[in-house]
Amino acid sequence: MNQFKNLILENPTIYSILQFVLMVAVVLLVIQLLRRFLRKNIQDTTARYKSQKTIEFIGYVLLVILSFSYVTGNIKDLTLAIGLFSAGIAFTLQELILSIAGSVYIYVVNVYKPGDRIEINGIKGDVIDVDSMYTTMMEIGQWVSSDNYSGRIVKLSNAFVFKGPIYNYSQDFPFIWDEFNLPIKYGSDIELAKSLVIDIASKALSEYTVNSRAKWKEVVNKYYIEDAQVEPTLAISLTDNWILFNLRYIVDYKKRRFTKNELQDSIRKAFEATKGKVLFASTTIELVKIPDLKVDINK
Template structure:
């Protein structure tokens, strides 16, 4: 009985501490409900996309409810909400600037649709596929670094959502899921240039026809949505005369996830067709011609030890 009386006395003497403890218990209870709902959705929704969006929606609603509850709990009246927001913002802007900016970035990403899970982006010098977006971080599967082309490095990168306000965000898949790629072919002088052009354009047109047809309708959507001119989506070939060879530059459109494979396929097919010409078309390579080797007089002196 004496211990109960001491507890009651302490509660009467420390009303602020009691209020804070009650607040923390209620917040923990709300977070627990959110986690239970997320696990329920995870188990009962078979579709990955629906499950992911539902879980994120529950998480956002939970945070929003905690925010409203916090203000009303400490102010005692919903009418004081605006005043509480102002006071709270003034007090924590400096200390929690990065966190606030990250949360604002997540809201901006969600409503403006800068990118979404599944998109391939480059932000703050990091390129990868977006695999998750929460209220603070964007999680990416990294591409590049020590591996070439568009291969995964295997590292998972967490990037603050605040970076959407600090620099450009390159999106490889939003609105127009195709990119332009190119590579150069050195053709030796004396080759049948018209035959070389025919081989390259024919292979590119045959193998890229699916990408060309799909990209035409997609590009029309981009032109209707943005202030941009129409673009050439069919394969194009440009020829440049150099000191050593005739350089063929093949430019073409390709699915952003198949750039490396498509370049390999085109290179292999073009090489095989050039070999079938029996020397009419030849690939060039860098050569060095030595005009004269100066005479060197080397004297050998034997020293007695």
């Protein structure tokens, strides 16, 4: 035993190799212990997986530094090794770093907040939570029509605030413009139809018009943007089959579907009350001429 100990102490190479092997074993043991600790104490599957991978990466980079130090035989190049280690960490955790930076950006710049309706990375929904890593949204649309909830809760990395446009339906100006078309039959009382549509829209949307006008003034004062008309407007175009009414109006961003339904139902009832003076149109086919048919009975 003493001879073996003396052999190790007298031979620097063997001593150095054993020292290196011991350090590697310690690092590998610490990696495994940390992975077990994280596996037992982190409930979220994604967070658990990413944390374990991060620990593995840090451990392996540390092994590379130790190997580099062992091969060179000194620590004077340790600064370079630390630089490479830092670069590796930054590359591996770039999504994590971007997510944290994104959360700071969201709060500082006030990009959006819980309660806002946004569209980001092709996903539309209401923000229900913003933490240091993720934005949680109640999804809207997909297989359901209009602005209805799909029922899915979406977690989106905060890093996406740096990767594309963010559409905010509620910040600064919590109203949106909406429109729909009405096909009116040729021969109807067009002036009566126009007055009915504008009167119904003006009465039904009066509250939105007043509130949006005040909000729009704030937007004009804050941003470089021209003034806009918030009252309901009606545009008319002539087609082959009907006279097309296009009603454009402003509405609360959360009540678009409900408001459109109320407007269309009220207009339908008003047109029916005209006793045929105003009629909705449908696709029509006009036969200009029927070719003559010559029938010879004798033949």
